[in-house]
Amino acid sequence: MAFAEAPSYTRRKAESDKKSMSETRTGAQSLLSTFVDAGVDVCFTNPGTSEMHFVAALDEEPGMRAILGLFEGVVTGAADGYGRMTGRPACTLLHLGPGLANGLANLHNARRANTPIINVVGEHATYHRRLDAPLTSDIEGFASPVSGWIHVSESAESVAADAARAVQASLQPPGQIATLILPADTAWNPAGGAAEFLAPAARAPADDAAIDAVADALRSGEPCTFLLNGQGVSERSLQLISRIAQQTNARFFGDTFISRVQRGAGRVDLERLPYFAEQAEEVLAGTRHLILVGTKAPVSFFAYPGRASELTPEGATALTLAAPHEDAESALEALVEAIGAGNHAPELAGMNRPSLPDGHLEPGSIARSIAALMPEDAILVNEAATSGFGIPPLTATSAPHDWLDLTGGSIGIGLPLAVGAAVACPDRRVIALQADGSGMYTVQALWTMARENLDVTVIVFANRKYAILQVEFMRVGAHNPGPKAMSMLDLGNPDLSWVDLARGMGVPGRRVTDAGAFNDALAESLATPGPYVIEAMI
């Protein structure tokens, strides 16, 4: 993660050396020891036969926590949430190519979030692969579109060293997905002890010339706009940006979707580039210097007939102050120095909670209720889609909190992300802002919330449609939808019952139809340990 603390790696080398001398260890054991020694101590799993030696090794490695998901999209999305909140990789345990395949969509999102994740994908024994058994597939092919690093272990003796390289690769700035494919015999054959931790490269310093160019642009008096993401939205970075903005009248925006940002009272508020391209164009109009920190030049999410896809205004120059893998904080510090902005104090949001709403339940009243009631240090996971637009303005002046977005546009990450964030931060309340259509993709995450007794409040915005698609249908120029088209965008017939779904997976819940009942349900959930589903009928 761009802005996380440097991981503190628990070294237990002496211990593990001792262990390796006293008994025969398997490749799977050497893998787990290497991970735990490197601070990788949570594994989200859905194993099968080829992973049984990894599973067996869990009981001999007390440092590794294993958390079962009933579907691999839960597993990978949870690893994303964990990685975003800790800056350290979780590992996943996946069953051959199809198990990995089920987790790919959320790995796509994690790739866009630059989250460090280590996938351990079981494979047939080395000598079994050529036989084309039913579960044989091109695992590297499946892994390739989402992975920054892929390796197949070919012997038990190499597994520990491969695991150390996987950890290192996952932490390569700004963070990436490392996929280690583990043939079953490399897990069950004898191996040595743990391999030593390999430190990842540090973030590259930003180019001095880039800092000078940005300083010149800021001094020119021409309209400047910062666009921020990654390390560029860390609490420290935003404080530096705030100083610069006061000194220069430059404006600053975050990308539409950000992996993690700390906001609320006491933090610098970050406005976002709007989702709809024409609104983004309006926001950026007039800019002469578009300054990129931890991100790249903005483009529209989708193409629309007759509209430009690139959002950098005509006549504007895009300047990269720090690329996503570079050290944005140092670059911003140098910039503050260069333009003499050091005397400004950052402008921090104050605390100004709204009053509790009553009456009709709609997305706006839910936003007010959340802003009124959310506890300190909550983690808000946003997959609310169209229903969530009103929440950021109201929570900007509520209790300080973390905010996690859907970064890759692949819906179905909200509930898994909440699982991972809750595992990462057991002392904090997670509030999952969940659209109903998206939530159904990985609804199995509720079961893991119950099993691990995670403090997650799930707010389902039950509008019973793919509302964003009803908007987009018009925006792409497909007019006058008929009944067949509309039925593809509609989740009614039959209506879902999220309270029943939750109960089916051991999570209590309540359906609410007015703002007062929503307030009560939210207050009750926030005061009660464990998961809870509020089905908000909007």
Added chain:
Amino acid sequence: MAFAEAPSYTRRKAESDKKSMSETRTGAQSLLSTFVDAGVDVCFTNPGTSEMHFVAALDEEPGMRAILGLFEGVVTGAADGYGRMTGRPACTLLHLGPGLANGLANLHNARRANTPIINVVGEHATYHRRLDAPLTSDIEGFASPVSGWIHVSESAESVAADAARAVQASLQPPGQIATLILPADTAWNPAGGAAEFLAPAARAPADDAAIDAVADALRSGEPCTFLLNGQGVSERSLQLISRIAQQTNARFFGDTFISRVQRGAGRVDLERLPYFAEQAEEVLAGTRHLILVGTKAPVSFFAYPGRASELTPEGATALTLAAPHEDAESALEALVEAIGAGNHAPELAGMNRPSLPDGHLEPGSIARSIAALMPEDAILVNEAATSGFGIPPLTATSAPHDWLDLTGGSIGIGLPLAVGAAVACPDRRVIALQADGSGMYTVQALWTMARENLDVTVIVFANRKYAILQVEFMRVGAHNPGPKAMSMLDLGNPDLSWVDLARGMGVPGRRVTDAGAFNDALAESLATPGPYVIEAMI
């Protein structure tokens, strides 16, 4: 599908030509017309913004039925079930790389079943792809491990012809997955009319020398065993095999997992090669000539330490009579002729239903109840895993039915397969034999059953564990599982409630704990249109 009737292609060329002259059509419209003209008239969908013009075109193409799934694993698994039952491809509609990714695991299964399927995968507009927007990914990379044919349309004018080639490719014997990637502008830009149907290649005739070699082996008096799959298990093939077996004392077995076989009273019963390798070795012991029809030499499903992976007995010769893409029926006819087996009548199973069980509910009593009550022409979809072992022997002499297996080992296909089979055969009852762990992978399929009011009886074998993994844990030599290992194989804590899950998706259901209640629930469901879930506590 190996043994399906040749599709009868409804030609509507005159009509579509007329249409194309009278109005401007989009690429999406030309795609749908081409599909419908070629007999591809069911589309399982989960669309997004980039597919909105395809969705819009649905209302102008009355011949295309569109069926929404709430998750893409439902979509692709349903296409598999539809293709297995009709021999014709359904098309899927998937949202860019991540939408395809969510459907890959069941496409892996469909690839192993040789099911014809056409994936239509939306993509960013041609000019938008290079911008690396959040949803951009390597779609061809995701598609490659499961697809026999992949093509990216580059202009609206080419879409119709590309669609015709996709249909042809999907029907290439023995059937395969064709993936057509459709950039949004090729769907929305103007295009011409439908493209003409392109007939797929016929099955290649089996080699005469192969037929002679098998005839020699059968005449040698040495022990011969047939291993069958694909077209080799068609009703016609099994009747021919039965004649050969009577003439020669050759034995015959089906592969452990088969995409579709017709069985029950009036059909030739097909014993299967056991799942566990040591049992399969026992069955094949003593064979000198292993004759392969529509399959390849047998291998164990997984590798186990110290055990052979190849199951062809030492000293035996494997002879391929017909490869999966070859004409097995003609080859078997020639073989009957060559060895003079034509005078034998096929040995057909009689009707001998068991009595209804009472007392304790366990997999054996459920098998009896099903065999006692199942209607004529039911379609049994088997993802019962360890709980299903007792069902084939008892149903072999019950009403004639079709039986569909999990072919690729990727669990989570049962409920989607049932959706597709029910759509394909609206006059037949589908009985989904569903393990609870596997069922959770694609539980969203229940919603589509309710929405389409499909006649599916879902029997959930609720043993609340990954029972097969508890067996496999020992078999791979991982002894003395501790509590952490066991918790990875266990679905308790919390217990799932399938009745609540079903209710949450609009499907009625009932939990039963004894055999009498199971009989009642099954009889009631079989007599009632629409879906029903029986949660059998075993």
